[in-house]
Amino acid sequence: MKNTRSEKRVTITIDGKPYQAAEGRNLVDAAKEAGVFIPSLCYFKHLDPPLGTCRACTCKVNGRNVPACMQRVEEGMAVEVNTPELIDIRKALVEMMFAEGNHFCPSCVKSGNCDLQHMGYELGITHMRFPHLFRDRHTDYQSRRMVLENNRCIKCRRCVEEVFTDQGKRVFMYQNRGIETLVGIDHEQEALLTEAQAEAAMNLCPTGAIVVRGKRVAKPFGLRSFDQQSEQEDYGIRWSANGDRSPREKKMVATVSLAGCFGCHMSLLDIDEEILDLVDLVEFHKSPLTDIKRFTQRCDLGIVEGGCCNTENIETLREFRENCDILVAVGECAIWGGLPAMRNTIPLGECLEEAFINAQTNDEGEGRVPYHEDLPKLLNRVYACNEIVKIDYLIPGCPPSASHLWKVIRNILWGEEFSVLYHEFKYD
Ligand code: SF4
Numbered sequence: 277m278k279n280t281r282s283e284k285r286v287t288i289t290i291d292g293k294p295y296q297a298a299e300g301r302n303l304v305d306a307a308k309e310a311g312v313f314i315p316s317l318c319y320f321k322h323l324d325p326p327l328g329t330c331r332a333c334t335c336k337v338n339g340r341n342v343p344a345c346m347q348r349v350e351e352g353m354a355v356e357v358n359t360p361e362l363i364d365i366r367k368a369l370v371e372m373m374f375a376e377g378n379h380f381c382p383s384c385v386k387s388g389n390c391d392l393q394h395m396g397y398e399l400g401i402t403h404m405r406f407p408h409l410f411r412d413r414h415t416d417y418q419s420r421r422m423v424l425e426n427n428r429c430i431k432c433r434r435c436v437e438e439v440f441t442d443q444g445k446r447v448f449m450y451q452n453r454g455i456e457t458l459v460g461i462d463h464e465q466e467a468l469l470t471e472a473q474a475e476a477a478m479n480l481c482p483t484g485a486i487v488v489r490g491k492r493v494a495k496p497f498g499l500r501s502f503d504q505q506s507e508q509e510d511y512g513i514r515w516s517a518n519g520d521r522s523p524r525e526k527k528m529v530a531t532v533s534l535a536g537c538f539g540c541h542m543s544l545l546d547i548d549e550e551i552l553d554l555v556d557l558v559e560f561h562k563s564p565l566t567d568i569k570r571f572t573q574r575c576d577l578g579i580v581e582g583g584c585c586n587t588e589n590i591e592t593l594r595e596f597r598e599n600c601d602i603l604v605a606v607g608e609c610a611i612w613g614g615l616p617a618m619r620n621t622i623p624l625g626e627c628l629e630e631a632f633i634n635a636q637t638n639d640e641g642e643g644r645v646p647y648h649e650d651l652p653k654l655l656n657r658v659y660a661c662n663e664i665v666k667i668d669y670l671i672p673g674c675p676p677s678a679s680h681l682w683k684v685i686r687n688i689l690w691g692e693e694f695s696v697l698y699h700e701f702k703y704d
């Protein structure tokens with residue numbers, strides 16, 4: 277379908293304000309020219325007709341919910357973008373992408389250069405309202421050069437439509453239908469791509485689904501594409517505060533690391549000289565920081581790092597719930613399982629076999645799964661804290677930065693107003 281664009285200017289309204297736009301202009305571009313951000317993961321100007329697959333640009337046009345990338349500007353068009361309902365719909369759509377794939381950003385080569393991850397930051401996604409599916413889709417390692425990780429694919433269709441050999445043959449194609457749809461590689465055609473074409477295929481994928489072996493993104497933290505950059509001016513996640521500045525009596529805080537790596541605890545302490553102020557504000561009770569092992573008094577705040585991977589974790593978490601007025605899950609592992617939940621896609625028996633029986637460091641025939649009645653029993657999968665007890669607040673990030681953590685904790689304890697800056701809000 278050929279686009280016949282007119283340069284005639286017409287009047288449209290976006291969120292009630294009138295704007296002039298070129299008739300026939302794609303609505304995502306027209307909104308951008310008007311200074312209105314409409315997120316998208318699959319809209320690229322040069323693809324015409326647009327793919328329209330991700331739906332992250334859902335807006336209301338003349339009262340109907342539609343993907344903005346599939347709309348062309350017409351005289352009198354009434355567009356709604358930033359209503360609470362539409363903001364929530366777009367967020368929910370992107371949350372679904374995270375929940376239905378396996379997105380373990382800290383172990384992903386695309387982290388920091390990933391459009392999906394970036395969109396999570398732009399939309400202020402702090403956690404998923406949907407349960408993670410932990411699917412085990414096919415990962416194709418057969419090509420000499422490429423790996424296709426279908427668990428990270430959002431089925432935007434970009435690779436199918438854009439990656440061709442010099443002979444005009446497609447390299448990627450859709451297989452199966454409905455929720456079983458997967459992207460496949462034509463290995464013969466893939467072998468005909470030049471190195472530059474293969475890398476271009478990796479880069480055009482908005483996620484880390486297409487990886488070229490050995491072509492890790494070499495930029496250090498802080499310099500990757502999306503480390504500091506927000507597409508929205510004045511972007512900050514606003515958290516409302518009750519405005520009630522109660523007197524700052526010292527609060528009692530308990531902390532614990534369950535199935536976590538202690539990274540969140542390290543981050544908690546990474547506040548430099550502010551730690552001196554902190555000593556005036558809080559006192560630590562049961563915590564690895566104090567080595568106090570038992571609750572001997574009630575605590576105002578319990579901070580939990582890590583999810584639950586064994587029976588001891590569950591017991592400890594329940595003890596925290598009983599002894600803390602407010603319980604906060606800190607970091608991705610506590611919120612939904614995080615990296616330890618990578619095992620949720622594999623049966624427990626297979627995990628133990630791989631780790632203890634088939635481990636490469638075992639002597640021939642020496643491997644055995646450790647067992648003692650005092651050892652905590654492993655659970656069938658890793659559970660998020662809120663699947664076990666009621667959690668009052670979630671502080672996302674992997675780990676959340678120190679300033680992010682303490683801003684939220686101050687807000688919880690004393691109602692201090694704050695916003696999290698774009699670069700403070702990281703999952704890797
Ligand atoms: S960096 Fe992107 S593709 Fe990789 S796990 Fe995170 S969201 Fe998924």
Ligand code: SF4
Pocket residue numbers: 428429430431432433434435436448459480481482483485486
């Ligand atoms: S592999 Fe990447 S480019 Fe291809 S459909 Fe999946 S997310 Fe899109």
